[in-house]
Amino acid sequence: MINRDGYTISLWQQHISAFPLSSKHEDKTYDVIIVGGGITGVTTAFLLQEAGFKCLLLEAANLGFGTTGGTTAHLNTLLDVSYETIEKNFGLQASRAIAKASANAIRFIEKMTQEYKIDCGFQTADAYQYAQNEEQDKALVREATAATNAGLDVSRVATLPLPIACSSAIQVKGQAKFSPLPYLYELAKEFENLGGVILENTRVTDIAHNETVDVTAGEHTFSGRKLILATHIPPGINLLHLRCVPYRSYAVAARLSQNDYPQDLYYDMEEPFHYIRSQEVDGQQYLIVGGEDHKTGHHENTNLCFRQLEAWVRKHFPVAEITQRWSSQFYEPVDGLPYIGQLPGEEEDIYVATGFSGNGMIYGTVAALLLRDMLLGVQHELEKILDPNRLKPIAGFSNFISHNADVAKQFVGKLIPxxxxxxxxxxxxxxxxxxxxxxxxxxxxxxxxxxxxxxxxxxxxxxxxxxxxxxxxxxxxxxxxxxxxxxxxxxxxxxxxxxxxxxxxxxxx
Ligand SMILES: Cc1cc2nc3c(=O)[nH]c(=O)nc-3n(C[C@H](O)[C@H](O)[C@H](O)COP(=O)(O)OP(=O)(O)OC[C@H]3O[C@@H](n4cnc5c(N)ncnc54)[C@H](O)[C@@H]3O)c2cc1C
The missing domain is CATH 2.102.10.10 (Rieske [2Fe-2S] iron-sulphur domain)
Structure with missing residues (x-):
């Protein structure tokens, strides 16, 4: 089992051991330094090393320590932020580009699993979104129209292959599911095979932008021509912290008493919504249900969120055993799309990928493909749409990382009866x-x-x-x-x- 950034244990974390690092060289200078060993960092590092860059990947803890170890790993083009919202905020061309890039991301993951024979249970599936009252029916009609306009293959269906009643539903083809950590590990291994270097337990604590980008991590300093912050949200103080709202989402994995696991991907339209799928891990099928999202730090008793989710699962499925409960954090972008590209407030050379909502398996992969093209100087239709600088930087928000919090220390060492x-x-x-x-x-x-x-x-x-x-x-x-x-x-x-x-x-x- 590996470590994750929480006390609970995810299905994925439970079924994998430490990544067998084989990086040999520890030079101080690289073409690109990538910070963060989740799906974004590892995929980006792999693609850049493959493209001929000399890359270093720095991870504060272990690969999969962040949300990639606590995801539910739906691979879906039917995204959390509706195509209706994307079209309204960014226009039809953008919503088409997002739908296309999401589909490409799924195909890329499929191609990787085939090319490198990755044993990660990758399987194609359909996605179903379903309504359960009149208001949701109307919203679903609007979303079906917007998703169709964006280029998704959407059909209306009368019933769900699921023991849950609905008033209307849509089906979208071309989705998939997989186990994220075996996939992550294989990409990391291929990165190392190509000469890339990974350092775990190496937290970046300072970044100085001189002629090169100099990164301090504990006692080490590394220099890169380019730096990519694949840390899910950039470290330090940046405008993007005002543009991304942190949320916590909850998941449970269960064994069912009948061997009748839903094979596709399902989304209801509750607030917050539930997301449902299954996955075979080490020869055992698991039902995986997520939901109960709330803003980080805004819920007094987070154990209650697990209890509510578990009660919902038991109400709808014949649960034999809840095997894992876990939660993790994601970041909601204020305008509905991720921020991928140059870090606001910084000159060239420092890049970021954040604001993925609950679609970071997809957007992390989109980010890796986009950042590779940007560093190669290849035009990409999403470069402008996802530009983090689409929101104008605010003066004073450019200083990131280096800020010393001056907190009260009055209590240090004091004996309190x-x-x-x-x-x-x-x-x-x-x-x-x-x-x-x-x-x-x-x-x-x-x-x-x-x-x-x-x-x-x-x-x-x-x-x-x-x-x-x-x-x-x-x-x-x-x-x-x-x-x-x-x-x-x-x-x-x-x-x-x-x-x-x-x-x-x-x-x-
Ligand atoms: C419960 C839940 C379910 C989800 N389900 C889905 C889903 O079904 N499908 C989907 O597409 N998306 C889903 N998501 C979203 C998706 O999992 C995330 O967006 C994605 O995993 C983010 O990947 P990442 O690599 O960008 O970040 P992370 O996986 O968080 O990786 C960032 C890494 O950076 C490291 N790091 C941070 N700071 C530093 C530093 N200073 N120095 C060095 N390293 C550092 C961390 O230790 C961490 O390992 C879900 C999210 C949640 C919370």
């Missing part, structure tokens, strides 16, 4: 809470042994207060999605610095 913290009395082992002591806030986690882990709740990114995520046992920032473990160590960008430890010496039974 347990009696002064009555709020801790009802804190159960495994729970966390932000409490106030002498008008200062502390984020306190009590571990299973009753030990307290106390940090400042002030996010080191832009100084918002973090919230406790009970499901993932992490401190999550509601502002821009930075996340920290119970000791305050960074789990997710955009933060690059740990929460300040407070070393409160209170003993609470």
């Amino acid at each position: 347990a009696a002064s913290l009555p709020q801790l009395a009802d804190l159960a082992p495994g729970e966390g809470k932000v409490i106030t002591y002498e008008s200062e806030k502390m984020a306190i986690y009590k571990d299973e042994a009753g030990e307290l882990h106390t940090v400042s709740p002030v996010c080191t990114h832009m100084k918002c207060d973090v919230s406790w995520n009970s499901g993932e046992r992490s401190w999550d920032c509601p502002c821009h999605g930075a996340r920290y473990n119970t000791d305050g160590q960074v789990l997710n960008c955009p933060s690059t610095m740990a929460l300040h430890a407070l070393h409160v010496a209170a003993t609470v039974k």
